[in-house]
Amino acid sequence: MKIPRSTFYYQDKEKPFEELKAEIDLEDETEKICLNWPRYGYRRVTKQLHREGWKVNHKRVLRMMRENDLLCRVRRWGVKTTNSNHSHPVFPNLIQDLLITSINQVWVSDITYIRLPTAFVYLAVILDLYSRRVIGYHLSRHLDATLTLRALRLAISERDPASGSIHHSDQGVQYACSDYVKELLEHGFKISMARRGNPYDNAVCESFIKTLKDEEIYLWEYKTMEDAERRICHFIKDVYNEKRLHSSLGYCPPNEFEEQLLDKQKPTVPSQITLT
Numbered sequence: 001m002k003i004p005r006s007t008f009y010y011q012d013k014e015k016p017f018e019e020l021k022a023e024i025d026l027e028d029e030t031e032k033i034c035l036n037w038p039r040y041g042y043r044r045v046t047k048q049l050h051r052e053g054w055k056v057n058h059k060r061v062l063r064m065m066r067e068n069d070l071l072c073r074v075r076r077w078g079v080k081t082t083n084s085n086h087s088h089p090v091f092p093n094l095i096q097d098l099l100i101t102s103i104n105q106v107w108v109s110d111i112t113y114i115r116l117p118t119a120f121v122y123l124a125v126i127l128d129l130y131s132r133r134v135i136g137y138h139l140s141r142h143l144d145a146t147l148t149l150r151a152l153r154l155a156i157s158e159r160d161p162a163s164g165s166i167h168h169s170d171q172g173v174q175y176a177c178s179d180y181v182k183e184l185l186e187h188g189f190k191i192s193m194a195r196r197g198n199p200y201d202n203a204v205c206e207s208f209i210k211t212l213k214d215e216e217i218y219l220w221e222y223k224t225m226e227d228a229e230r231r232i233c234h235f236i237k238d239v240y241n242e243k244r245l246h247s248s249l250g251y252c253p254p255n256e257f258e259e260q261l262l263d264k265q266k267p268t269v270p271s272q273i274t275l276t
Helices: 005-009 017-036 042-051 058-067 145-159 178-186 199-215 225-240 254-265
Strands: 106-115 120-128 134-140 166-169 190-193
Touching: 017 042, 017 058, 042 058, 106 145, 106 199, 120 145, 120 199, 120 225, 134 145, 134 225, 145 178, 178 190, 199 225
Parallel strands: 106 166, 166 190
Antiparallel strands: 106 120, 120 134
């Protein structure tokens, strides 16, 4: 027939309809996740797709996100909120090289600022170091001990920790002042503080603040104090604790991680045996 031999072996490269539709659906779902979680990287997007039943590897997700301009961009920020120049006692770092094995073993705390159109407001947060769950927080117009005390009291009422739990913070005056230290000692806490100028000593809490900034604060323009309170409360309770995947927890939200811990700790009821 005088045609090239390759013609006999030629196969149509157009993908079948089912395969093409599945690829489009995967792209749509990836875009939906990226819209809901604008600061998710490709690894978290991949894990979320797995939780929704998709079988896809991270390389394919990275390629799709890059082609559709869905990769998140890091935003740099920083305003100093820690005043370590005070006359109050400073406590040693108790959690350096400490093996964290349970909830309420160590609480970590920090403060950040939030910009409003005409002023700054300040947020104090407390996290459980094992589960990464936010257990106490308070928003205030004033950067003082009342701010941190209210966050602490909320965490204590939420968790009721046993005596001997460690409270870790920076050396800021809001944590080192006599009122705050007295509250900790009355509830049986061991007090731990990060070394001055060392961001790694309180990295988990600072990582949460970065997440809060990137995934909530920078995406909204708060007009009033009440607006900031409403949005931040929603993010902490309904998004961060309840839905957001954490790589350190095996890509599991903090609430779900703690529920799994409780399920493992429940005593098993032995099956009834009948002797004949």
